[in-house]
Amino acid sequence: MNRHSERGRFRMSAPIVFLMGTMFLTNIGFGVILPTLPFLASHLGATPFDMGLAISFFAVAQLLSSPIWGILSDRVGRKPIIIIGVVGYGVVSALLGIVPNLPLLLVLRFFAGAMAAAVFPAAQALAADHTLPKNRARILGYMGSVNNIGFIIGPPVGAFLAVFGVNVPFVGVGMLAVLNGMVGLWLLPRKANGRQQILDGTNTTHTTAEYDPTDLIKIMRPWAILPFLCASLFGAIADSSIASTLAYFITSHLHSTPLVTGWAFMVNGGTAALIQVVALPLVYRRFGETPAIILGFFLGTMGYVSLGLAGHVFIALLSVMVISCCSGLVYPIIASAISIRTPRNSQGRSFGVQQAANSTGRTLGPMVAGWLFTIRPSDPYFLASVLMAGMATFFLIESFRKRNAQVAFQSEDVAHDSSK
Template sequence: MVLTRSVTIWVLMSTMFLTNIGFGIILPTLPFLSQHLGASTFEMGLAMSVFAGASLVASSIWGGVSDRIGRRPVLILGIVGYGVSSALLAFAPSVAVLLILRFLSGLMSSAVYPSSMALVTECTAAQERARILGYMGSINGIGFICGPPLGAFLSLFGIQVPFVSVGLLSIINGLLALYLLPRTSKTAVAAQGTAELQVRWLQRFRHMLQNRMIAPLLFGTFALSLADASISTTLSYFVTGSLRSTPTMAGWAFMINAGVSAVAQATVFSRIFHKCGEVGTIVIGMICGMIGYLAMGLSQLLIWAFLALAVLSFGRGLSYPSITTGISLHTAPQLQGSMFGSQGTVGSLGRTLGPLLAGWLYSVQERSPFFFSGGLLMLTAAIFLLFYLTRMKAKKQQAEG
């Protein structure tokens, strides 16, 4: 049993690593493919937005499906489906077909996160979950770092090559999961009849609202995703414009933003989590993020911007896996997929609204997106502190009573 669980975790890490390499390959090459098809600037932006919009719609649905039919088939379907739809992008004859395929890619890729996280939860004990989820987050970040340079290299052989390569990589990834992931029994939800399944959907939402820990964790996910948009959307403009640097330095800035977070999750996250608890770790991460964003907004030199990026990336490396671990610990086993699907939904909502808000703020004042993100994380940290103090007071009154 120990061997099977270890193999499952390693296979999940491998599949998530390969999946994020695929994401990273497509991200820098998609604008060039869109341009090749004659897309306008608006249509290139729309190609990014429809992917996030599809994830927003489908994440919770896929989570519920994984609760009913099992994690493994949903995970494999998501991996292979994302790869096939991404490979077909290389042969898109028009912008309209490209947008449809991007929507399908987002639809299929949104199955990967809730099913894989729920499978990790089923394979780990509560005391080791923070460490494993920290490793998962780290390997995801490393895969995303490796993807863009690999995509740039592959594009030298033709604009279609990166997309076909992602399709082949995903098929290999799906076969790896098919042959190595153990077959697990269906969850308790899967054993219910159709009428009871309909009731279960209502029970999931009621469970989410009644659980006093879940709602703050979902809000924290939304806040982090929304704040992150100020980096992903405006960082290149800020580095090359306000700081008068080069596109190469902008690329290094993205490497720092992803790399420090990956290192933090792999090294110090689990130790801080076990020492400070989930709320304490979230608050520490949010405060680091707040300091980093505010320092970013005040930066006049590239070196200070890089240091600010390192601080906010370190904060994200603490707060996000702590939120994910908290969700897994406060959710019933048969609802893990649905709850991680809900987390994926609110995260996609932040990634959908964030670029629009960050772009508008940048047009008003080029540093305002970073100040907004810093203020948002400060508010989120205060909410978690208030929640923690309220919970401690309630426990003390209960003990005295």
């Protein structure tokens, strides 16, 4: 009965509901702009290389600014950083619609990435502030699910708005983001920051310590969150092989149509969203953190190998579904693991560092995948499978190491009690 009431209170929390709405609307904005950006670049006379620069500028800005925004969210609060990020991204996106030349387009894409980077670490930290550790993977999975759904909805919305002009989708995203920020001013708690009273695993509240400059060093201890940061980095590199080469793989290597490519990306996002809502809570509760991560990376290994070997588009779509099961399981659990291992007043900076790891992977991944694709179309996916297998092996070895250490500790306790 108590657990049921706890879950109900958790689901009805206004900050959590708003965060999901914020992530949903923000990813609709991403989905609207990404398919429309090439048309704007073409309107300005940009080349495909220039288009690649525009995407890279966004990722580099996220890489550089995510840790800074995370630290600021611990210092000044989650709410102002989220509002600044959402509204700032909207304003910059609207300005993209009236950009007159390529250099200014690149500058605005950089600032768009910097503003977007403010949203995710602060939003994840606020979710961690308002959830118990045992519920954290579930709520982060829900947030990931609405991210995927928003990204799926975005492209058709962008295509519809583009009928009225190439500039209209950008202005529409800007208006949506500003409206989202205004709602956030009303719904987010006034003291949504790293020093507020927050929940811990004992279902009680504690006031976090004041800011300590050494906290960032503490959370970077190798066996605290570093393995999970590596998992985020390698996972982002693998994911970017899908984002950057799947369309070419399906159309040129498998000789299919752009329509099937669109279906493949919808399958990718939709399957991950479904896994995060339905399967993630069950798997996490049944098996625990490390076994669930191992299972996810194992699925990723099988999915990428299958995609690399695919000779028919149907096999490719099934492989993408398996890969999506991996991302749907692993990445919310990784974010939860980082949060649980981080001091309460350092949640923002730890998520900022994780976002920087993701951005690094999404900056390096497309370049590596594009180069490998020119050698052989299946090579990007074989590389991704090696990365997935490596992470699965690492966490499996770590699981055995911890189990053996626990058995040895219990044996020492038994021997000590017997000697008495």
